[in-house]
Amino acid sequence: MPLTKIADFGVSRLSILDENGKADEKLLPKLTNPQFLDLFTWMTLLRIFDDKALKLQRQGRIGTYASSLGQEACTVGSAFALKPQDWTFPTFREHGMFFVRGTPIVKVLQYWGGDERGSQSTSDVNCFPVSIPVGSQPLHAVGCAMAMQLKKKDAIAVGYFGDGGTSEGDTLEAMNFAGVFQAPVILICQNNQYAISEPRSLQTRAQTIAQKAIAFGFEGIQVDGNDVLAVYKATLDAAEKARAGKGPTLLEFFTYRMGDHTTADDSTRYRTKEELEMWRKKDPILRLRMYLMAQGILFPQMEEKIIAECVALVEKGVSDYENMPAPQPSDMFDYLYKEMPPALAEQKRNFLSFLSTQKNNAQPNKTEGPGFP
Amino acid sequence: MKANMVQALNNALALELESNPNLVVLGEDVGIDGGVFRVTDGLQTKFGKNRVIDTPLAESAIIGTSIGMAAFGLNPVAEVQFSGFLYPGFDQLISHAARIRNRSRGRFSCPLTVRSPYGGGIKAPEHHSESMEALFIHTPGLKVVVPSNPTDAKGLLTSAMRDPDPVVFFEPLRVYRAFREEVPDEQYTIPLGQAKVTQQGNDLTLISWGSMFRTSMEAVQQIAENEKYSIEMIDLRTLSPIDWPTIHSSIQKTGRCVVVQEAPLTLGLASEIMARVMEKNFLHLKAPVQRVTGFDTIMPLYKLENYYLPNAERVKEAIRKAMAF
Ligand SMILES: Cc1ncc(C[n+]2csc(CCOP(=O)(O)OP(=O)(O)O)c2C)c(N)n1
Numbered sequence: 001m002p003l004t005k006i007a008d009f010g011v012s013r014l015s016i017l018d019e020n021g022k023a024d025e026k027l028l029p030k031l032t033n034p035q036f037l038d039l040f041t042w043m044t045l046l047r048i049f050d051d052k053a054l055k056l057q058r059q060g061r062i063g064t065y066a067s068s069l070g071q072e073a074c075t076v077g078s079a080f081a082l083k084p085q086d087w088t089f090p091t092f093r094e095h096g097m098f099f100v101r102g103t104p105i106v107k108v109l110q111y112w113g114g115d116e117r118g119s120q121s122t123s124d125v126n127c128f129p130v131s132i133p134v135g136s137q138p139l140h141a142v143g144c145a146m147a148m149q150l151k152k153k154d155a156i157a158v159g160y161f162g163d164g165g166t167s168e169g170d171t172l173e174a175m176n177f178a179g180v181f182q183a184p185v186i187l188i189c190q191n192n193q194y195a196i197s198e199p200r201s202l203q204t205r206a207q208t209i210a211q212k213a214i215a216f217g218f219e220g221i222q223v224d225g226n227d228v229l230a231v232y233k234a235t236l237d238a239a240e241k242a243r244a245g246k247g248p249t250l251l252e253f254f255t256y257r258m259g260d261h262t263t264a265d266d267s268t269r270y271r272t273k274e275e276l277e278m279w280r281k282k283d284p285i286l287r288l289r290m291y292l293m294a295q296g297i298l299f300p301q302m303e304e305k306i307i308a309e310c311v312a313l314v315e316k317g318v319s320d321y322e323n324m325p326a327p328q329p330s331d332m333f334d335y336l337y338k339e340m341p342p343a344l345a346e347q348k349r350n351f352l353s354f355l356s357t358q359k360n361n362a363q364p365n366k367t368e369g370p371g372f373p
Numbered sequence: 374m375k376a377n378m379v380q381a382l383n384n385a386l387a388l389e390l391e392s393n394p395n396l397v398v399l400g401e402d403v404g405i406d407g408g409v410f411r412v413t414d415g416l417q418t419k420f421g422k423n424r425v426i427d428t429p430l431a432e433s434a435i436i437g438t439s440i441g442m443a444a445f446g447l448n449p450v451a452e453v454q455f456s457g458f459l460y461p462g463f464d465q466l467i468s469h470a471a472r473i474r475n476r477s478r479g480r481f482s483c484p485l486t487v488r489s490p491y492g493g494g495i496k497a498p499e500h501h502s503e504s505m506e507a508l509f510i511h512t513p514g515l516k517v518v519v520p521s522n523p524t525d526a527k528g529l530l531t532s533a534m535r536d537p538d539p540v541v542f543f544e545p546l547r548v549y550r551a552f553r554e555e556v557p558d559e560q561y562t563i564p565l566g567q568a569k570v571t572q573q574g575n576d577l578t579l580i581s582w583g584s585m586f587r588t589s590m591e592a593v594q595q596i597a598e599n600e601k602y603s604i605e606m607i608d609l610r611t612l613s614p615i616d617w618p619t620i621h622s623s624i625q626k627t628g629r630c631v632v633v634q635e636a637p638l639t640l641g642l643a644s645e646i647m648a649r650v651m652e653k654n655f656l657h658l659k660a661p662v663q664r665v666t667g668f669d670t671i672m673p674l675y676k677l678e679n680y681y682l683p684n685a686e687r688v689k690e691a692i693r694k695a696m697a698f
Contacts, residue, residue, distance in 0.1 A: 133457070133460070197402045225442045264409070332673040332677050343669075347669060347670075
C-alpha cells in the first residue's frame with residue numbers, strides 16, 4: 001500500500017493595517033470612531049506608563065519591572081475585544097490588559113513596587129493576578145473556561161503566555177484540555193521573539209507557534225501583533241466562536257519586545273541594533289496613528305490632548321502609589337487561610353510583639369546583593 | 374584570585390568543563406547571556422554550544438533529559454533560574470533522579486548537579502525568594518548543598534559535579550555579590566557532608582547555612598560587644614547528608630544550641646536538627662534548643678521581605694534565651 005495523505009493542514013496569518021498605516025478595507029473590524037480613538041488612547045497610555053515605570057525603577061521607587069514596549073497592540077487589542085464578564089489570566093507583561101479591563105494604574109505600580117495589595121484588584125475587574133511561573137496560567141484559564149461551560153455562563157476565559165511559555169509542559173497540557181473539552185477559551189501567545197536571551201528558534205523547531213493548536217485539534221492563527229486592528233478582530237472572532245460553544249482558539253501574536261526583558265536584563269548581550277531598527281519601523285502605535293490621521297479620526301491637536309491626559313493619568317497613578325501607606329507587616333499572615341489556624345495566629349502575635357520591642361519598628365534587615373534579573 | 378560567589382562558581386564550572394570532557398552545562402539563558410546572574414558567563418564562548426547549552430524554557434525537560442544524560446555517561450550541570458522554578462521539574466527530580474539508582478538496583482545512576490539560586494533579600498518578585506530546601510532534604514536519594522561564601526562555593530560545587538549521585542546545589546542570592554574574598558586559583562574540592570566549625574566556643578552552638586550564616590555571624594559580633602558568651606559557630610554547608618558527628622560533639626561541649634534558617638518554621642531543617650540533638654544529647658542539654666526561622670507564611674513581596682527574613686536581632690534574642698534558661 002502506498003503512503004496516503006490522511007490529513008492536510010494550513011496556518012493562516014491575519015494582518016489588517018500595514019506598516020504604513022494602510023488598512024485592508026475588507027478585513028476592517030466594525031469600530032466606531034470613539035472606539036478607534038480608545039484603542040489609540042490605551043496604547044498611548046501604556047507606552048507612557050511603561051516609560052514612567054522604567055524611570056521609577058531606576059530611581060528605586062519600584063522594583064524590577066517588565067516593560068511591554070512594542071507589544072502595546074497585543075494586550076490592548078485583545079482586552080478591548082472582551083466583555084466585562086470574561087476572565088483573563090495574565091503573565092507579568094500584560095499591564096495593558098489590566099488597564100483596559102479597568103484596573104487602576106496605582107494597583108499595577110503597587111504590584112511592581114513589592115506590595116501585595118497591587119494584586120488585590122477590584123472585584124469588578126475579572127482578572128486573575130499576575131502569574132510569574134512561566135506557562136502555569138494557561139491551565140487556570142482552561143479550568144475557568146470549563147467552569148463557565150459547566151455553569152452555563154456567558155463568559156469565556158483568556159490565557160496569556162509568551163513564546164518561551166510554549167515550551168512548558170503545562171502550556172501544552174492546557175491546549176490539550178482545551179481541545180478535549182472544547183473549552184470556551186482563547187489561548188494567546190505574545191510571541192515577542194525572545195524569552196530573556198533566547199530567540200524563538202530555541203523554543204521550537206516549528207515554523208509557527210499557531211500551528212501547535214493543530215496537534216490538539218483546534219484552530220491556531222498567527223496575527224500581526226503590531227497591528228491592533230488585527231489583534232482586536234482575531235480576539236473578537238475567537239471570543240464569538242467560544243461563546244457559540246465552538247471551542248478554543250490559539251492566537252499567536254507575532255510581535256517584538258522592544259525593551260530589555262526586565263530592568264535587570266541587558267539585551268545588547270544577545271541581539272543586534274539592526275534587528276531593533278527593523279522592528280522599530282513596525283511600531284504598533286505609529287501605524288494606527290497614521291491610519292487614524294489619514295481617516296480624519298485623529299488630528300494633531302487631539303493627539304496632543306490625548307497624550308497630555310495619559311501623562312496626567314500616569315502621574316496621578318504614581319502619586320497615589322507613593323501616598324499609599326506602607327503595607328502592614330502583619331499582612332503576610334492574614335491571607336493564607338480563610339480562618340487562621342491557632343498556631344499561625346500565635347506566630348503572628350509573637351512576631352508583632354517582637355517587632356514592638358524593636359527601635360521604631362524599622363525594617364530589621366538591610367537589602368544587599370544584586371537586583372533581580 | 375579575589376572573587377565573589379558568582380565568580381567563584383563560574384571558575385569552578387570553567388575548570389571542571391576543562392578537566393572533564395563529559396561535563397555539560399544546560400539551562401535557560403546559560404549560553405550567550407551567561408545566566409541571569411552571570412554564573413555561566415563566558416562559558417559558552419569558551420567551551421562551545423555542545424557543552425554549554427541554552428535549552429527551551431522547560432524545567433521538567435531540563436532535569437528529565439539531564440537524568441538521561443547522566444545515566445549514559447555525561448555529567449550534566451543543570452541550572453534552574455530560581456529555586457522557585459524548580460517545581461515544574463520537581464517530579465523528575467524526586468520521582469526519577471533520586472530513585473534511579475535504587476530502582477535499578479545500582480545498575481543506573483544519576484550523577485547530576487542541579488544548581489539554583491535561592492533565598493530572599495534582593496527585592497525580587499514573587500517565587501524568587503523562597504527557601505524551600507526542606508522539600509529536597511526530605512527526599513531520599515538527593516544530596517543538598519548550600520555554600521555561604523565564595524571559597525566553599527567553589528570547592529563544594531566541584532565536589533557536587535564529581536559526585537556519583539544527584540546533588541541539588543542552592544546558591545544564596547543574597548551572598549552572590551555581597552563580598553569578595555581570596556579564593557584559590559587551582560581546582561580543589563570540599564567534601565560533601567562536612568560541616569565547618571568556623572569559630573570555637575564553649576557556651577552555645579550556633580548552627581546555620583547559606584545567607585543565614587552571615588546573619589548569625591553578625592549577631593555573634595554584635596552580642597560580643599556587651600555579653601561575654603563563648604559561641605561555637607557551625608556552617609553546615611551540606612544539608613543532606615548532614616554532618617551529625619560535628620553537631621553532636623559540639624553540643625556535648627556547649628550544652629546549648631540555636632539553629633537559624635531562612636525557611637519557614639514547620640518541618641524545616643531546624644526541626645530535624647532539634648530532634649536529633651535532643652535524641653542524642655538529652656543529658657548534655659542545659660537549655661531547650663532554640664530556633665530562628667522564617668514564618669509559616671508565603672514569602673512576601675519585597676516591601677515586607679525584610680520582616681520575614683530572620684535578622685541579627687532575632688538571632689541575638691534566641692541566644693540570650695538559651696543562655697538565660
Ligand atoms: C517556570 C519558570 N521558569 C523560569 C522563569 C524565569 N523567567 C522569567 S520570564 C522568562 C522568559 C519568559 O519568556 P516568554 O515566555 O517568551 O515571555 P516574555 O518574557 O518574552 O514576555 C524566564 C525564563 C519563570 N518565571 N518561570
